[in-house]
Amino acid sequence: MGGPSTSTQISFVNGSMSRQKVLSYVLRAEKTGSAEVGAVSVPGYPPTAPISIDVVSGAIRPAQQPQDPFGGRDPFEEIFGRPRRPQPQSQGKLFVEATLSRPAARVGEPILVTYFVYTQISLSGVEFAEAPKYPGFWAEEIDRSRDDSKGENTVVQGEPFLRYPVLERLLFPTRTGLLEIPEARLRLVPAGGAFGVAAPIERSTRVLKVSVNALPNGTPEGSAVGTYAVESSVDRSTIALGDAVTFRFKVKGRGNLKWVDAAPSLEIPGARAFPPRVTSDLKTTRQGIEGSKTWEFVIVPEKEGTYEIPSIPFSSFDPATQSLRTDRTSAIPVVVSPATASAPAAAPRNSTAPVSLRADLDGPQRDLSRAAGALALLAVAAQAWAWRRRPSASANHGRSKSAIAAALAELRSESLLSGTKERAAARISGSLEGVFGARAEWPNDDTGDLLRSLSEDLEFLRFAPQLGSYDAKLKEVRDRAVAILEALQ
Amino acid sequence: MKPRLAWLLLLATLLATLATAQAEAPSVVFRRGNEHAARSRWDDAIGEYARLAKDGVKAPSLYWNWAQAASASGRKGEALWAFMSGRELTPGDGSMIREVERLRGELGLDPSEVSLGFLGDLRLLARRFHFDALAIVAFLFSMISVMGKKSRSSLSLASLLAGLLLAAPFVAGSWREPRGVVVQKDAPLMDAPRNDAVALANLREGEVVPLLGEEGEYVKIQDASGARGFAHKNDVRRIGAE
Numbered sequence: 001m002g003g004p005s006t007s008t009q010i011s012f013v014n015g016s017m018s019r020q021k022v023l024s025y026v027l028r029a030e031k032t033g034s035a036e037v038g039a040v041s042v043p044g045y046p047p048t049a050p051i052s053i054d055v056v057s058g059a060i061r062p063a064q065q066p067q068d069p070f071g072g073r074d075p076f077e078e079i080f081g082r083p084r085r086p087q088p089q090s091q092g093k094l095f096v097e098a099t100l101s102r103p104a105a106r107v108g109e110p111i112l113v114t115y116f117v118y119t120q121i122s123l124s125g126v127e128f129a130e131a132p133k134y135p136g137f138w139a140e141e142i143d144r145s146r147d148d149s150k151g152e153n154t155v156v157q158g159e160p161f162l163r164y165p166v167l168e169r170l171l172f173p174t175r176t177g178l179l180e181i182p183e184a185r186l187r188l189v190p191a192g193g194a195f196g197v198a199a200p201i202e203r204s205t206r207v208l209k210v211s212v213n214a215l216p217n218g219t220p221e222g223s224a225v226g227t228y229a230v231e232s233s234v235d236r237s238t239i240a241l242g243d244a245v246t247f248r249f250k251v252k253g254r255g256n257l258k259w260v261d262a263a264p265s266l267e268i269p270g271a272r273a274f275p276p277r278v279t280s281d282l283k284t285t286r287q288g289i290e291g292s293k294t295w296e297f298v299i300v301p302e303k304e305g306t307y308e309i310p311s312i313p314f315s316s317f318d319p320a321t322q323s324l325r326t327d328r329t330s331a332i333p334v335v336v337s338p339a340t341a342s343a344p345a346a347a348p349r350n351s352t353a354p355v356s357l358r359a360d361l362d363g364p365q366r367d368l369s370r371a372a373g374a375l376a377l378l379a380v381a382a383q384a385w386a387w388r389r390r391p392s393a394s395a396n397h398g399r400s401k402s403a404i405a406a407a408l409a410e411l412r413s414e415s416l417l418s419g420t421k422e423r424a425a426a427r428i429s430g431s432l433e434g435v436f437g438a439r440a441e442w443p444n445d446d447t448g449d450l451l452r453s454l455s456e457d458l459e460f461l462r463f464a465p466q467l468g469s470y471d472a473k474l475k476e477v478r479d480r481a482v483a484i485l486e487a488l489q
Numbered sequence: 490m491k492p493r494l495a496w497l498l499l500l501a502t503l504l505a506t507l508a509t510a511q512a513e514a515p516s517v518v519f520r521r522g523n524e525h526a527a528r529s530r531w532d533d534a535i536g537e538y539a540r541l542a543k544d545g546v547k548a549p550s551l552y553w554n555w556a557q558a559a560s561a562s563g564r565k566g567e568a569l570w571a572f573m574s575g576r577e578l579t580p581g582d583g584s585m586i587r588e589v590e591r592l593r594g595e596l597g598l599d600p601s602e603v604s605l606g607f608l609g610d611l612r613l614l615a616r617r618f619h620f621d622a623l624a625i626v627a628f629l630f631s632m633i634s635v636m637g638k639k640s641r642s643s644l645s646l647a648s649l650l651a652g653l654l655l656a657a658p659f660v661a662g663s664w665r666e667p668r669g670v671v672v673q674k675d676a677p678l679m680d681a682p683r684n685d686a687v688a689l690a691n692l693r694e695g696e697v698v699p700l701l702g703e704e705g706e707y708v709k710i711q712d713a714s715g716a717r718g719f720a721h722k723n724d725v726r727r728i729g730a731e
Contacts, residue, residue: 240563242562242563242564242674243674244674244675263685263687274676274677274688274721275677275679275683275684275685275686275687275688276687276688277677277687277688277689277690277691278687296688298675298677298688298691300673300674355526355527355557355558355560355561356557357523357526357527357553357554357557358550358553358554359523359550360516360519360550361515361516361519361541361546361548361550361551362548362549362550363548364547364548364549364578364579365549365578365579365580365581365582365616367616367621368619368621368622368624368625369616369621369656369659371621371625372621372622372624372625372628372652372655372656372659373656373659373660375624375625375628375629375632375652376624376628376652376653376656378628378632379628379629379631379632379648379649379652380649382631382632382635382636382645383631383635383645383646383649385635385636386635386636386642386645
């Protein structure tokens with residue numbers, strides 16, 4: 001190990017001086033394998049992160065530059081005599097840095113982290129390759145103005161740089177210990193290049209460490225951290241019975257007020273205090289979250305008399321004095337007068353004007369909806385019963401007119417008797433069945449009797465031996481069938 | 490052991506009989522409430538009326554007088570609730586309807602903010618115009634028509650359909666969601682059914698809100714703006730129930 005060589009840089013920027021001291025050591029590996037530069041600690045600051053090194057045998061080749069097949073020349077310049085395009089001005093150093101407003105804090109105490117870009121070249125764009133992470137912290141973005149993004153000249157290790165603040169975040173530690181803010185990768189786009197855009201360059205910040213201590217012993221759970229003042233007020237100090245009074249408890253100051261969400265306890269004997277509505281007017285600045293938070297209670301006294309809204313305590317840890325303090329509001333008296341003496345809007349009727357009372361307890365209007373429901377069921381059942389009766393009635397007269405007409409047309413057809421007797425009998429039977437259905441469905445009345453008699457004759461005609469002419473019998477049967485159908489019409 | 494049990498049962502029966510005998514008649518309690526009201530002792534009067542309602546007395550005049558006492562003592566939300574509860578018992582009572590309208594105007598509420606919902610209003614309208622009695626007549630006529638010696642099927646069917654139409658609002662109304670009236674001025678609408686919940690908004694006195702559920706001492710409601718949350722049972726009173 002050689003060194004250290006010491007260099008000190010002092011720079012003046014906008015009238016303010018900054019000083020940097022760099023100790024440089026030269027390390028030579030004695031064997032291959034993994035090596036580590038241990039954490040460096042300086043009193044009053046958190047230790048640095050250890051640095052891991054892989055030691056390999058032989059020599060490490062320098063990273064190859066992308067090869068240009070034309071050796072840096074423009075081939076079109078030689079062919080067409082085109083003048084060479086201006087190359088992007090990327091000759092210069094560029095790095096990023098994240099700084100903390102303080103290396104140590106207590107839980108809930110704000111810490112400002114600022115991300116800077118140091119550049120010697122012109123940039124057309126800066127963005128985070130991925131959103132910065134803050135494990136163990138609440139993070140709030142600072143409300144920045146346009147002037148906050150202006151660059152400033154500075155000197156780093158004797159070289160001039162332009163420094164831009166890129167992002168500022170206010171962090172509130174949520175747990176104790178040595179918390180790490182991981183490196184953040186920024187994508188920087190140099191100005192110039194083809195079409196005015198050059199390939200982006202990535203740079204990372206260092207890992208930052210914050211030593212977080214707990215709040216002093218005795219600090220109540222969920223206490224605010226910061227510098228606060230409390231005040232309370234009511235919208236009116238005299239109300240009529242039945243009216244409500246609005247009580248406001250306001251905490252104003254700077255710190256981590258945004259994370260204080262437990263409502264103050266308010267109990268007033270003889271009055272109802274409704275859960276409060278919370279309103280806030282908060283702004284995140286570099287010093288903390290500033291503004292006020294108000295809890296608004298609606299209180300309804302239950303009886304006449306004088307009530308007292310009690311003093312409400314508010315405990316907070318003040319980082320300025322490093323002490324726990326408890327502020328209290330003043331107790332507020334509220335006078336509740338009888339309802340008759342209240343304001344006109346809530347005034348009852350003139351008590352001399354008698355209210356319109358009814359003397360006797362009467363009965364409610366009779367509700368017949370259940371009876372109607374029961375009758376509806378009965379009426380539907382009656383309809384169903386009537387519907388079931390319809391088939392027997394229609395056996396005589398309710399046949400389809402179209403079916404009767406079709407059957408009559410068939411029976412009156414000239415061709416009916418021109419074929420064999422079997423065929424003629426089958427056609428007559430088919431016509432009748434088309435109207436009356438199968439024999440089993442025929443009605444038990446006169447029509448049914450006629451049909452059954454006709455059916456027997458048709459059976460005879462169908463199966464009787466061909467011993468003579470049956471034309472007369474067929475005609476007679478057909479005429480009887482026509483008569484039955486015509487009777488239906 | 491058995492004789493002792495029998496004695497205990499006898500004693501319990503005697504005590505129950507005595508307690509029943511000592512209970513005041515509703516008319517006596519009602520009269521006493523009216524006396525308080527006549528002397529402008531509104532709280533006492535309302536106390537008597539509430540006692541009757543709790544005992545299950547369902548009388549329009551009870552809610553009418555309750556509403557009068559509440560209105561006279563400046564509790565307009567409670568008065569509106571009582572009138573609406575009375576109107577549920579006797580929808581045909583024109584004076585109840587007028588008083589509901591008067592209070593609605595005094596509280597600056599839109600008609601939609603005192604609505605019982607489509608089904609609830611439909612059922613109320615049907616009861617007001619005695620659709621139930623008309624439906625009974627229609628059903629009876631339908632049955633007589635269909636079962637008579639001369640069956641008139643078309644007339645019977647028409648009567649049945651008319652009866653079903655008249656009865657439909659009652660069937661549909663049975664599916665209406667329960668509603669309540671905000672009886673407390675500036676009652677908070679909270680995000681959870683707890684005492685330490687955050688108040689989302691303040692409810693308007695007299696507003697009729699659907700009761701979506703019940704959790705302990707709180708009811709889940711939805712106000713006219715569509716905001717859902719929880720209100721204390723003392724602040725929102727169910728219509729037709731005490």
